[in-house]
Amino acid sequence: MSEVVANASDPKIVIYTRAFVGLMQRDFRVLRREIVPFLIRVAMNPLLFLFVFTFVMPHMSGGAKLSPTASMAAAGDGGFGTVLLPGLMAVAIMFSGIAAVALPLAQEFGITREIDDRVMCPLPIGAVAIEKIFFSAIQSIFAAAVVFPLAYYIPSTPVLAHVTSWPFLIAVLILASLLAGALGLTIGTLVQPKQIGLIFGVVIMPITFLGCVYYPWAALTTIKWLQIGVLINPIVYISEGLRAALTPTTGHMPDAMILAMLLFFLVLLTLVGLRGFAKRVLS
């Protein structure tokens, strides 16, 4: 039989590339089969959030007082919808990383050990983890693309979005998506599988609510300690990056700082995640 099989004498890079592509294809096959749950998972949070805060509340009689939209709209920066557009995209990107990497890993390390088969690929173990980050990044970008039209069309007040620099937007999207995957890898490998349920309360909620998702970072200037405190939260740079790229009329951090911090957290979380992965897989 003359099958093309990874032969130990083939160039390493060829063996590795084939294995990496194989892993990606497996992940795409599984995702395609679960596309409906995936879409629901991605769309539900922004859909309900936008519906309640930017559509229902502004329509309530006297709801103006309840709605954060009122004051922001009055301030003339496009309203709460404009703040939420990049914020909700950031949440979708971040949550895709968790759902695509951390949750499956918890299951695979804990109950089923099914990761073992993929770890036995002719590929350095780190590359198996990198593949997870890559694939998660693709899902994150897709999730962000799903959120954009929702966040643009649902709010009852017009959303002020325009892209001034496409390269900047693309750079932010790619860095943010990889960062989300690296965050998922770190969480998935550091958290004990049986405690994975806790990450919603302990990790996801705090980094979302303190991630400049529902308010721009510049607006925190009146609460200085918080404005400085949230800087250790990588989600801040995802939100602010998208804000700077999509809704620049809202105040945002300097572009260079955003890119630098996204890169910094990407490298940091990737290294921590890779170490955790190797520790889990090898004994």
Place this chain on the structure above:
Amino acid sequence: MNEAIVEILGLRKIYGSKNPVTAVDGIDLHVPPGLIYGLLGPNGAGKTTTISIATTRAIPTAGSVRIAGIDVVAHPALARCVIGVVPQYNTLDRSCTVFENIYFHCRYFGMTKEMATQRTSQLLNQFRLSDRASAYPQALSGGLAQRLQIARAIAHHPKVLFLDEPSAGLDPQSRIAMWEAVQGLRAEGITVVLTTHYMEEADELCDRLAIIDHGKILIEDTPVALKASVGGDIIYDLRMRGAGDGGLLEKSLAFIEGVTRVEVIEGGLRVLARVQDGLLAKVVTTANDYGLRDVTTTEPSLETVFIRLTGRDLRE
């Protein structure tokens, strides 16, 4: 002897730094190609750790493992090209069908789509899984899941297949089916290294065996030679009434023609002998005068070998 396809030298593995546990304590092993090679030992003897190191899933504290000439510690990714692994637990991909489990495995190892499809169909046929091709692993019985794991492990034509406790949790019928499958692999030229704590499995299936205890290899040979090392091909265990007689019976028994050895065991004596007509009658007549209560006749088994080497039962 042929050049070894699996070459283990001075292998040691110590877990933990505070309360170190030595799982493997200096193992040397040379597995010639084309055999079914067994590591027999009780639970916790170090068999699984040895296999984990050989299959790149654990890092040794000292020593080396070479498979088909590749150092598995220095080049784990390359070594994985020449080995197939079936671990103790079910590691089938739950998100993929039976077909996809093998198909994507082929893809990981670089086969084209057509080749992977062809190889998968062939393996599903060979392992009689074709009618379950579109089922998910959760729907398979233990025996079928085991067969799928073996089929998947050999999909990339490895030179050596490692099976860790392959019959754990299988019903007798599935176990026999698994043995047949493994014997079929030997016929294909794949070297099989398996661990087991079932004597019958080691005896029936393996061409050569290493008996392991406390992380060390106690003895290594063919099952026939191991059993012959007991020093007889029939064993009579004599249960005696009352206390010992100061060795008188022992001496009388040793004089009987055909008896090769007499040993004291709890509650009586063990007579090892070469099979010949009338021997049992002579043994019984001799022992009867000393208060014989009961006789059991057995053939030497690997269990006897293990007890002789360790003083313990394999199941303890």
